[in-house]
Structure formats: structure tokens, C-alpha cells
Amino acid sequence: MASHHHHTTQRLQNEFLSCPRCAKPFKDPKALPCMHNLCKACLQLHIDEEMGGSRRSSFTCPVCKTKIFAPDPGKPTGIWANQFPSNFVIKGMIDAIAVGSPELASPPGVPRGRHPLSKSASVDRDGRPGAPASSSSSSSSSSKNRGRVSGMGHSVDSAGSVDLESNPEVSEVWRKVHELRSSVQAEESGIVASLTSLNQQRDDQERAMTDAVSKLQDIINMRKAELLDNLSSCFSDEVEKLRQRVQSCKDNLQSLKSCEDLLRSVATLPASSDSASDLLESVTLQLEEVQYRPRPENPARVVLEYDATSVYKVTEALASFGSVHVEKEGSAPRPAPAQQPSTRPQAGASGGPSNTSHDSNDGLPSYGAVAKVPGSSQPxxxxxxxxxxxxxxxxxxxxxxxxxxxxxxxxxxxxxxxxxxxxxxPKVQGSKSTRxxxxxxxxxxxxxxxxxxxxxxxxxxxxxxxxxxxxxxxxxxxxxxxxxxxxxxxxxxxxxxxxxxxxxxxxxxxxxxxxxxxxxxxxxxxxxxxxxxxxxxxxxxxxxxxxxxxxxxxxxxxxxxxxxxxxxxxxxxxxxxxxxxxxxxxxxxxxxxxxxxxxxxxxxxxxxxxxxxxxxxxxxxxxxxxxxxxxxxxxxxxxxxxxxxxxxxx
CATH class of the missing domain: 2.120.10.30 (TolB, C-terminal domain)
Structure with a gap:
């Protein structure tokens, strides 16, 4: 009975309770996010070897090579292992086995420093720990006897399989192991599903962001083309006005020349003659027309203005264009940021000065994201x-x-x-406004x-x-x-x-x-x-x-x-x-x-x-x-x- 009990507990320890790095029973086992466990000292040694004095925030698991992020990467790497949680289930199982079989602190037949899952141990097809190689050979020598052999408190069949129901302590630990395995497998399935979903979400949101930025670039390009067109039109208009004024000046000069000619004619006539008076009156009228003709100021330059308020609003809108956060399952969705009240300037009913024009198809209002569009709400x-x-x-x-x-x-x-x-x-009186x-x-x-x-x-x-x-x-x-x-x-x-x-x-x-x-x-x-x-x-x-x-x-x-x-x-x-x-x-x-x-x-x-x-x-x-x-x-x-x-x- 002692021999069979020894083999059962040894297989249990070899499969679940030994560090995969030092091949010894776990000492202060630390659980990694990938569900693998290592001794605290072994984990710290692995971190030191992999980091090599570099400044990174992650390392790889020595078993599955998964990238592991330190809970607090700002702390020295020499104490990173202590940041990971201890696996109290494994510690409890080791303590339970040690109480029942103290000699298993160093399993017989397994040289120190060799991993228990090497050729010195075997696993049967059901995933349960099998007998050591020596036991397997002895079992195979008696393979002709397929009957069950009675022991003291438990029994072993001729193939070497163990009846765990006969030992209540081992049976209880075995049951806990299987429950824990089922829980871990279910958790692993959920994590894999979340990983697949996150990858899909990342692809979808990257495409959506690319489309949004592309549309924003189209809007900016359209606005640029409109401003360039307005600029060209404004230059052309002012040039045309100046050309017309040049022609007006030429006309005025021609009128003044005519006045000079008329005055020369008047000088040859007697001062008291009616003809002289009529000619002088005609000259006077022409001079008044030239003198009081409107003369607008010449444009000094054409200015493309950038309204400071509008630029600030556009910058503010771009700053809040998007944000990234993580929502945990079962948590309430994060509320959207509250809109700030509009600070755009107003004008009187006479249609006073307006800021940069805006088209409802632009998607980007002139006064930022808070600009109002007619018809967007019920009047x-x-x-x-x-x-x-x-x-x-x-x-x-x-x-x-x-x-x-x-x-x-x-x-x-x-x-x-x-x-x-x-x-x-209007003045408010009660619930009504009166005039x-x-x-x-x-x-x-x-x-x-x-x-x-x-x-x-x-x-x-x-x-x-x-x-x-x-x-x-x-x-x-x-x-x-x-x-x-x-x-x-x-x-x-x-x-x-x-x-x-x-x-x-x-x-x-x-x-x-x-x-x-x-x-x-x-x-x-x-x-x-x-x-x-x-x-x-x-x-x-x-x-x-x-x-x-x-x-x-x-x-x-x-x-x-x-x-x-x-x-x-x-x-x-x-x-x-x-x-x-x-x-x-x-x-x-x-x-x-x-x-x-x-x-x-x-x-x-x-x-x-x-x-x-x-x-x-x-x-x-x-x-x-x-x-x-x-x-x-x-x-x-x-x-x-x-x-x-x-x-x-x-």
C-alpha cells in the first residue's frame, strides 16, 4: 500500500507541483498571466537573464514564450517577481502531500536537478501520472495477469492504473485538481474569445478612423480650394475696379482739356457777350462734376484673414476628435464628453459681419463642433x-x-x-414674455x-x-x-x-x-x-x-x-x-x-x-x-x- 501511495503522490507532484525551470518542488510559486507557475527565485532569475539591464516593461514566459507585462514596470527589475501573485492552491497541495508523505520532499528515484517530467517518469493516456520507468517495466513483465490485485486500503490493476477512490486524501486532492483544471480551461476559452473579438474590433475601428480622417482631409481641401477661389476673385475684382478708375481719370482729364479749350475761346470774346457767359457756365458745370465725383480709396492690399476664435475652435475640435479607453465586461459605458457652450460671435438682424462661410455638407462647422445647422431640430x-x-x-x-x-x-x-x-x-412676467x-x-x-x-x-x-x-x-x-x-x-x-x-x-x-x-x-x-x-x-x-x-x-x-x-x-x-x-x-x-x-x-x-x-x-x-x-x-x-x-x- 505504501508503495502504491508513494507512486500516486509522486506522479501528482511530478505533473503539477514541480517548477519547470529548476525541476524541484515549487518554493513560493508565482502565477503568471499565461497560467504558468515558477518558483519566485526561478522567475526572478529568468527576468534578470532576459532583461540584461535593459529598460523594458515586459518579458517572455520561459514555458510558452508569451509576452508578460510587469504590473508596475517603474520599479526595479530585481523585485519584479515579487509583484506577481503567489499560487496558494499549489502551496496547499504541496503542504498536504508533505504531511502525508514527508519523504517526498525529495522524490526517490528522481535525481535532483532533473525535471520530473523527463524520461524517468511517464503519463498514461488519460493524462494521469503513471509509474516510473522501473515500475512500468515490472508492470509490463506481469501484463499477462489482467485481474485486480488487492492491496491494503487500495488496489492496483495489472496495467499499473491506480484506484484513487480507495485513498480519501488523494481522492480529495485529485478532485480539486480536476475542478481547477476545468475552471482554468473555461477561463482560457473565454480569454481566447476575447482576444479574437479585440483583434476584430481593432481592425474595424482602424478602418473607421481611416475613413473619418480621409473625410476630414477632403473637407480641409475643399475649404482650401474655396479660399483660393475667393482670394483670386477678390484680386480680380479690385484690379477691375482700379482699371475702371484709371479710365475715369482719363475721362476727367479729357473734360479738363475741353474746359481749357473753352476758356481759350472765351478769352477771345467780349466779356459782356452772352456767348461768353454761356461758355463760362458750361465750364463751371464740368468742373463741379469732376470735382465732386466720388473717389474711393485705393486698396493697400488684399488680406486673407484667419479669425482667432474660429482657429481655436477648429483646434479644440481636433483635440477632441477621438479618445481611446477600455471598457470592462459588465461595466457601464463611458459617458460622452459634454459639449461646451458656443462662444461664436453674434450679429444684428441687419445681416452684419459674418465669419467664414459654412456648408452643411462640410461636416465641420466654421465655429467648431458646436456650430448649429438650421433644420437640425424642430422649430x-x-x-x-x-x-x-x-x-x-x-x-x-x-x-x-x-x-x-x-x-x-x-x-x-x-x-x-x-x-x-x-x-x-420682451419682459418676462410670470410664465409669459410681454412687449x-x-x-x-x-x-x-x-x-x-x-x-x-x-x-x-x-x-x-x-x-x-x-x-x-x-x-x-x-x-x-x-x-x-x-x-x-x-x-x-x-x-x-x-x-x-x-x-x-x-x-x-x-x-x-x-x-x-x-x-x-x-x-x-x-x-x-x-x-x-x-x-x-x-x-x-x-x-x-x-x-x-x-x-x-x-x-x-x-x-x-x-x-x-x-x-x-x-x-x-x-x-x-x-x-x-x-x-x-x-x-x-x-x-x-x-x-x-x-x-x-x-x-x-x-x-x-x-x-x-x-x-x-x-x-x-x-x-x-x-x-x-x-x-x-x-x-x-x-x-x-x-x-x-x-x-x-x-x-x-x-
Whole structure:
């Protein structure tokens, strides 16, 4: 019995309880992540030999050559072995065997220094430890006897297999070994499956990242091409303007030469003659015409501006373009980073200076990842302003055009009456925001369109004139009447000292200074000499980009300040507008246009592509006409000429 017990425990120790490096029973066994075990001293010796004084964070397992990462690679390599966990199961099994068989501390028949799994030991086909070579030979000599041989407490068959059920201690340890083996095999299967899944995820996410970066590069290349085109166009426009001014100077010189010739003729005539007086008057008129002809300043240079805020936002967006983290099984997904509030600059409702243009198809907004796109959310009705309910005398109830100041005051021209009036900014009372009647001015003629020239000055077109009105916190004041000699319809601010106005007789768009001089007229395409407009009405402008947006019956024209058409909406093959009316721009370059015939307000990108029908009849529009934006991004639309609807469109 002692001999068979000895062979069983020896096989158990040879297979599971000996260090694969020193071939001795484990002493303080350390478990590696690859599930192999080594003595602490053997593991440290292996680490020292492999590292050789180098500074790495990993080494290979001496059994399976798997790369093993140190738990704390910052510590000296001489104490790395101590960082790995001890295998208390193996230590417990060694202690249990030592208690039952102390002589197994150095197994008999196995020379010290030789691995127990060498030729001195064998394993049967079931994976259980077999007898030593000497026992195997003796067993084979008695192979003819296949009967079972009874022993003291256990039995051994003639082939040398052990009946483990006869020894309770060995049977219990054997059972634990098999349970541990099953657990380790299941864990190994799960790890292999996770490894396969991670490899697949890595390939998929590398492809996705490559595609995203490729799209970002396409966007940057498109923006570069657009800027280069704008730069070339701007140079060409300024050169053309200077050439025209050179020709104007030549014309002036010719006029002055004619004046000299006339003066020589006058000198030969009697001073009291009527002919001399007529010639002198003619010379004087020509001199005044040359003297008071507008002389714009020459451009010093053409500048390609890089807005600091926009550059910062793009850099911020690239910094947060992606991040890498590990999610453990069963843990909650990592929350997405919160978006920072937009810090983009705002402009007044007059379509003030805008930053770099933006197209919804770009994927990268001009103001970073937080830029808003019209139509990206459902519009919400914020307020309804009804002039008929705010005035007391029954006048000023019908609306022609509107503008909004930076403080939220709504200014409107009155349809069919010689009035301009305003309503205060909203005040919150309870759960509602209320307005009151601010005041009105009675004009000499009936006004039509208006715009905000500055934060506190409005400009209105009347019959053969333009009115400048101060919008104060408690009243309106007429500051100036500018005679123009033309019947203008639409108006927009082009800086603080220039207005751009539309005219239907003759058909054109003029740049008018506050002194009343027409500094530029746009009516024809300078390349083809074709008329640009049919009946221009409402218009908006972005002085920083030098662009004008003109509503013209069934289309919207975007032209620069030299008369070059940037785009036409819709294009020749597109569905025409039924009746283009009010138009305005937001700081990001989006254009809002009223199609009165289709009872909608649609949004266009900076390149003239249709983004969405932002407001339609389902939002309560029955007859829209004028439109304006305030600094909070609220969209004001006149409806039925009797009310103003205020929407939050994004």
C-alpha cells in the first residue's frame, strides 16, 4: 500500500507541483498571466537573464514564450517577481502531500536537478501520472495477469492504473485538481474569445478612423480650394475696379482739356457777350462734376484673414476628435464628453459681419463642433407679436418689413401708412414674455423696407429718399432724410456708413453713402453684359465677405460687391421659387429666405445648397413676407401682414 501511495503522490507532484525551470518542488510559486507557475527565485532569475539591464516593461514566459507585462514596470527589475501573485492552491497541495508523505520532499528515484517530467517518469493516456520507468517495466513483465490485485486500503490493476477512490486524501486532492483544471480551461476559452473579438474590433475601428480622417482631409481641401477661389476673385475684382478708375481719370482729364479749350475761346470774346457767359457756365458745370465725383480709396492690399476664435475652435475640435479607453465586461459605458457652450460671435438682424462661410455638407462647422445647422431640430414658437393688440389708436396694424435691435426692440414699417414704429424688448412676467408699444414717427412718404445700420440706428427707404431713425430705449427720433432721386425698395447695411439698396426702375442695386452719393451700381454681368435682375426686392449683405443676397421674383441671387454672381438659387434645372421675399443671414453664413408662394422659410448653406424648409404651413405660416434674426438666434417672420411669429430654429 505504501508503495502504491508513494507512486500516486509522486506522479501528482511530478505533473503539477514541480517548477519547470529548476525541476524541484515549487518554493513560493508565482502565477503568471499565461497560467504558468515558477518558483519566485526561478522567475526572478529568468527576468534578470532576459532583461540584461535593459529598460523594458515586459518579458517572455520561459514555458510558452508569451509576452508578460510587469504590473508596475517603474520599479526595479530585481523585485519584479515579487509583484506577481503567489499560487496558494499549489502551496496547499504541496503542504498536504508533505504531511502525508514527508519523504517526498525529495522524490526517490528522481535525481535532483532533473525535471520530473523527463524520461524517468511517464503519463498514461488519460493524462494521469503513471509509474516510473522501473515500475512500468515490472508492470509490463506481469501484463499477462489482467485481474485486480488487492492491496491494503487500495488496489492496483495489472496495467499499473491506480484506484484513487480507495485513498480519501488523494481522492480529495485529485478532485480539486480536476475542478481547477476545468475552471482554468473555461477561463482560457473565454480569454481566447476575447482576444479574437479585440483583434476584430481593432481592425474595424482602424478602418473607421481611416475613413473619418480621409473625410476630414477632403473637407480641409475643399475649404482650401474655396479660399483660393475667393482670394483670386477678390484680386480680380479690385484690379477691375482700379482699371475702371484709371479710365475715369482719363475721362476727367479729357473734360479738363475741353474746359481749357473753352476758356481759350472765351478769352477771345467780349466779356459782356452772352456767348461768353454761356461758355463760362458750361465750364463751371464740368468742373463741379469732376470735382465732386466720388473717389474711393485705393486698396493697400488684399488680406486673407484667419479669425482667432474660429482657429481655436477648429483646434479644440481636433483635440477632441477621438479618445481611446477600455471598457470592462459588465461595466457601464463611458459617458460622452459634454459639449461646451458656443462662444461664436453674434450679429444684428441687419445681416452684419459674418465669419467664414459654412456648408452643411462640410461636416465641420466654421465655429467648431458646436456650430448649429438650421433644420437640425424642430422649430419652437417662442412668441407671437400682434401690433393691433399693442397700439391704441388703430393705426400701424399692418406690417411691411421688420428689423430687430441688439437689445431686442422690434422696429417695423407700416403697410399703407406713412409710419415707422417700434415695440420694446420682451419682459418676462410670470410664465409669459410681454412687449409694449415704444413709439412711432410720422414720415413724409410711405416707407418700405428697413434695416439696422448700427445697434441704435435704423435706415428706411421712402419715396426718392432714405430716412435715418434713432432707436432709443424710450422713443424713436428722425435724425436725417437723405434724398436719392430713385424709388428704392429693399435696403441692407454695408458697414456703418454705406447702404446697399435695390431699385426696380431702373433695375439695379446701388451702394449709397450717408451723404446720398451713389458710389457703385450693379446691374449687369460684366463678363456677358446680361442684366442680372428682373425685379429685385428684399436683400441682405455680409460686408466681411463682400456678398449681397437679392430676392428677385423666382430666385435668389448671391453676388459680390463687384457684380460677379457667386451662385443662383435655385439653379436653372431646379424647382423655381414661387415668390421670393424676405432674406437674412446668420453669423455662421446660413441664409434664410421666404418663399411667399409656397408659404415657407427655407435655409441655404453658404454655397447656395438647400438645407431644409425650416418653417412651413404646419408651423402656422399662412402668408409670410419679411424675416429677421436677432443676436440670440431667434427668427422673426411676418405673417398675414398682421403678426410677427418668433421661432427658435436650432
Amino acid at each position: 419652437q414658437l417662442v412668441e407671437k407679436i400682434t401690433p393691433g393688440q399693442l397700439v391704441t389708436d388703430g393705426q400701424g396694424t399692418q406690417i411691411y418689413d421688420i428689423a430687430v435691435t441688439s437689445t431686442g426692440i422690434v422696429v417695423m414699417t407700416v403697410y399703407g401708412e406713412k409710419l415707422v414704429q417700434a415695440f420694446t424688448a 409694449r408699444f415704444l413709439g412711432r414717427i410720422e414720415l413724409d412718404t410711405e416707407p418700405r423696407c428697413l434695416c439696422m445700420l448700427t445697434q441704435s440706428y435704423a435706415a428706411l427707404v421712402g419715396d426718392m429718399c432714405i430716412y435715418l431713425v434713432a432707436v432709443l430705449w424710450d422713443r424713436l427720433e428722425l435724425k436725417k432724410t437723405i434724398p436719392t432721386g430713385k424709388m428704392y425698395t429693399g435696403i441692407s447695411a454695408y458697414g456703418e456708413d454705406t447702404l446697399v439698396v435695390s431699385c426696380q426702375n431702373p433695375v439695379c442695386v446701388d451702394f449709397v453713402s450717408l451723404s446720398g452719393f451713389i458710389t457703385e451700381t450693379i446691374d449687369k454681368d460684366r463678363a456677358s453684359s446680361q442684366m442680372l435682375f428682373k425685379a429685385p426686392s428684399f436683400l441682405a449683405s455680409t460686408p466681411k465677405d463682400g456678398l449681397l443676397f437679392v430676392s428677385d421674383v423666382q430666385k435668389l441671387l448671391c453676388v459680390n460687391n463687384a457684380g460677379k454672381v457667386k451662385y443662383e438659387f435655385p439653379k436653372a434645372d431646379g424647382d423655381p421659387l414661387q415668390n421670393a421675399q424676405g432674406v437674412c443671414c446668420d453669423p455662421a453664413g446660413f441664409v434664410y429666405l421666404v418663399d411667399r408662394g409656397k408659404r415657407c422659410v427655407l435655409a441655404l448653406s453658404a454655397r447656395g445648397t438647400r438645407i431644409a424648409d425650416v418653417l412651413t404651413s404646419k408651423h402656422g405660416l399662412t402668408d409670410p413676407a419679411a424675416v429677421a434674426l436677432d443676436q440670440q438666434g431667434l427668427l422673426y417672420v411676418t405673417n398675414d401682414f398682421m403678426e410677427i411669429l418668433v421661432f427658435k430654429v436650432y
